Amino acid sequence: MPVLEVQNLRKSFGDVRAVESISFSVEAGEIFTIIGPNGAGKTTTLEMIEGLLPPDAGVIRFGDKSWGRDAEGIKYNIGVQPQSSAIFDLLTVEENLELFATFYPKSRSAAEVMEMINLTDQRNRHVKKLSGGQQQRLAIGLAMVNDPQIIFLDEPTTGLDPQARRNIWDIILKLKKLGKTTILTTHYMEEAEKLSDRVCIVDQGQIVALDTPSALIDSLTKEREVRLSFLDGAAAAAAADEVARAHHAVVRTELAGDSLQIWTTKPEETLYELFGFTKDRGYRVEQISIREMSLEDVFIAFTGKEWRD
Amino acid sequence: MAAKQFASMFTAQLKMMFREKQVWFWNIFFPIILMVLFMIIFGGSGSSSSFKATIAVADPVPNASSGALLSQLQQIPVFAMKEETPITLEQGREWVEKKDIDALIVLPETEGVSEVGLIVNREREGSATTQAISGILERFIQQANLAAVGATATYTISMDSITSASDDTNYQDFLMTGMIGLSLAQGGLFGMVELVDMRKRGLLKRLRMTPARMGLFGLAGMIVRLMLGVIQVVILGLVGVFAFGANLHINLASLAIAFFVGALVFNAMGYLFSSFSKTMEAYMGVANISSMLMMFLSGVFFPVETLPEWLQAVPKMLPLTYFVDGLRDGLIYANGVMSSTFWLGMSIMAIWGVVCFLLGSQIYRSKSIAATR
Numbered sequence A: 001m002p003v004l005e006v007q008n009l010r011k012s013f014g015d016v017r018a019v020e021s022i023s024f025s026v027e028a029g030e031i032f033t034i035i036g037p038n039g040a041g042k043t044t045t046l047e048m049i050e051g052l053l054p055p056d057a058g059v060i061r062f063g064d065k066s067w068g069r070d071a072e073g074i075k076y077n078i079g080v081q082p083q084s085s086a087i088f089d090l091l092t093v094e095e096n097l098e099l100f101a102t103f104y105p106k107s108r109s110a111a112e113v114m115e116m117i118n119l120t121d122q123r124n125r126h127v128k129k130l131s132g133g134q135q136q137r138l139a140i141g142l143a144m145v146n147d148p149q150i151i152f153l154d155e156p157t158t159g160l161d162p163q164a165r166r167n168i169w170d171i172i173l174k175l176k177k178l179g180k181t182t183i184l185t186t187h188y189m190e191e192a193e194k195l196s197d198r199v200c201i202v203d204q205g206q207i208v209a210l211d212t213p214s215a216l217i218d219s220l221t222k223e224r225e226v227r228l229s230f231l232d233g234a235a236a237a238a239a240a241d242e243v244a245r246a247h248h249a250v251v252r253t254e255l256a257g258d259s260l261q262i263w264t265t266k267p268e269e270t271l272y273e274l275f276g277f278t279k280d281r282g283y284r285v286e287q288i289s290i291r292e293m294s295l296e297d298v299f300i301a302f303t304g305k306e307w308r309d
Numbered sequence B: 001m002a003a004k005q006f007a008s009m010f011t012a013q014l015k016m017m018f019r020e021k022q023v024w025f026w027n028i029f030f031p032i033i034l035m036v037l038f039m040i041i042f043g044g045s046g047s048s049s050s051f052k053a054t055i056a057v058a059d060p061v062p063n064a065s066s067g068a069l070l071s072q073l074q075q076i077p078v079f080a081m082k083e084e085t086p087i088t089l090e091q092g093r094e095w096v097e098k099k100d101i102d103a104l105i106v107l108p109e110t111e112g113v114s115e116v117g118l119i120v121n122r123e124r125e126g127s128a129t130t131q132a133i134s135g136i137l138e139r140f141i142q143q144a145n146l147a148a149v150g151a152t153a154t155y156t157i158s159m160d161s162i163t164s165a166s167d168d169t170n171y172q173d174f175l176m177t178g179m180i181g182l183s184l185a186q187g188g189l190f191g192m193v194e195l196v197d198m199r200k201r202g203l204l205k206r207l208r209m210t211p212a213r214m215g216l217f218g219l220a221g222m223i224v225r226l227m228l229g230v231i232q233v234v235i236l237g238l239v240g241v242f243a244f245g246a247n248l249h250i251n252l253a254s255l256a257i258a259f260f261v262g263a264l265v266f267n268a269m270g271y272l273f274s275s276f277s278k279t280m281e282a283y284m285g286v287a288n289i290s291s292m293l294m295m296f297l298s299g300v301f302f303p304v305e306t307l308p309e310w311l312q313a314v315p316k317m318l319p320l321t322y323f324v325d326g327l328r329d330g331l332i333y334a335n336g337v338m339s340s341t342f343w344l345g346m347s348i349m350a351i352w353g354v355v356c357f358l359l360g361s362q363i364y365r366s367k368s369i370a371a372t373r
Helices: A042-049 A071-077 A093-101 A110-116 A132-143 A162-177 A189-195 A213-220 A233-246 A267-281 A295-303 B002-019 B021-043 B064-073 B089-097 B128-148 B171-191 B193-200 B203-208 B214-244 B252-276 B280-297 B319-331 B340-366
Strands: A004-013 A016-026 A031-035 A057-061 A078-081 A150-154 A181-185 A198-203 A206-211 A224-230 A250-256 A259-264 A285-290 B053-058 B079-081 B103-106 B117-119
Touching (some): A016 A206, A206 A213, A213 A295, B021 B171, B171 B319
Parallel strands (some): A078 A150, B053 B103
Antiparallel strands (some): A224 A259, B103 B117
16 A cells, blocks of 8 residues: 555646646655656645645545644654755754654654764754755754654755765665655756656656656667767778668767767667677777666656756 | 643743844843933933023122122022122123023113123023023012012912822933833834744744644743843843932832733734745834834833824824833832723733734735644
8 A cells, every 4th residue: 555645636826837637656665756847846746745735636645644634643654854944043953853853742862863864973063053964964854853654855955065965865765774755856867866766757747757767767768879989080980880870770870080979779789780890891999888878868858858957 | 742842842942042142132232222322312410300500690880789689699599600709791791602601690780770681692592491591580580679679479389290100200210111111012023033034944834744833832932032021121120220220119010911911912013024024124124114113102212292292193002102101100100000091001002912913813824824734
């Protein structure tokens, strides 16, 4: 049974349709990532699920609980890290954790949480004196103070340097090890690819793709881009170009001096053919690469938009 | 669990309040500075009844009449003679010109029917001091005339002032209580900026994602602010009493009621401002305007009666007027709980408070900022 189920969620603000019709379900222990361009409706969707915004239509179910009647019970069971790190900045790390802990009937000790988010050394520091990454870790810590089953992280790594980002990834992976379910939104494709069990791409208030990162990438790979460059100059490249174009799997090629770009649906077969040719002629290949497909390509393919970090 | 929650919310807000330097500055130091300034500028030499004028007397041609008048003039306590003995007319004119003296009195040159001259600086011709001097001199001459014909006055005026205050109430007391009222009011008017800040930083939203009771959080904040209010009363009171010799006649019951009702009213007003202010700057603007208007119209620094007549109706509608009056009842007049004017004031304040609170809640709700679940 899914721990979270969302059906036909809709929300408009005046004339603007922020969320058109979103449905998905999340299984226990999953890291479920929602990506999409700015204004795609990610945060609106999350806020409806978190009980902050009433949806215009649609169903949100946490197991057998839904907002309204079971609000209290849902709140006990979820933890939220909102996009703006909302923390009392005149309180210390420990004081913040202790304050939030008293809101719940059962809670983790501040010491335990600080250990998990690696802020034990900063326990007595006022929040406003913490770095951005430390504040973000504390925000995540506050989301897990009630030991929730489901944790919502809204762009936890935005604006952080690579090291700080990696620290947060560690925390997310730790949570997964503990069997927690994480619902994540992010601006970083690399992050979505690395952490997620499943990725949901949202554009203009609708889901345009939803699957595991590898399945999404595979779905795209109708053709791969292969680059070759030759030590024997333009003549060798041109000769190889002819051979490549004759191959049945090649869609198109591009020749520029001594380097050749080939788009092929079966890169291994095309290359086998090409290498046979170069070996016969004694041409020396200087460099060869097959471009890896990433989630970024998936995003571009599905939304038609350039990705901007 | 509610008790535990409340306790931790209270401690947290107490810590935040006292760690914020701005709170100290605006709620404690600023009112003290303001009070000290006003005391120095307007408190003057103390009681306003001690009028004194510096004069000099010229006696160009000494004669029996002028000698008698001179010795009588020297008896008038409010006239301070710059020189005990008469001076020359030229010397006197020079002093008047330089404003070394308020007036020069020229004694008659002949006996019998003659006149007493009064020379003042033209710039000060219409001043209260000049008028007082000429009034005193006129009365003095009148008596001298009566005495000259051997008659005694049939009617005399006896003047005494009365006040509801204890006998030793003076401007220091008035100003000190006004300042206490003003700073308590400002604590409420400006204090709710915290709500705007919390909303902007997403803290209100964040709390609503937890099972925390927002009502308890608000209550805890309220009590913390009341504590700050008590500190304000004590510190400003101490400064007033020990630095400026203000007198306190405390009636604890009316003080407590006025304090409590006032705190609620001005916090409710702040709450209303916070409901429609999108930014902290907008909030501060509204709070500043309202506090400025009330400050000068509500009898904080000067009695309401000194306002022009057409303006007198305004203070009667403002809550600060009644708050300051209520505090004066509790702090210096030591009366109030039994008086109907006290309760009328408290009622008008309560109406302000309730209306502001309801309006604010309505606006919060219509923007669906308030907790819906």
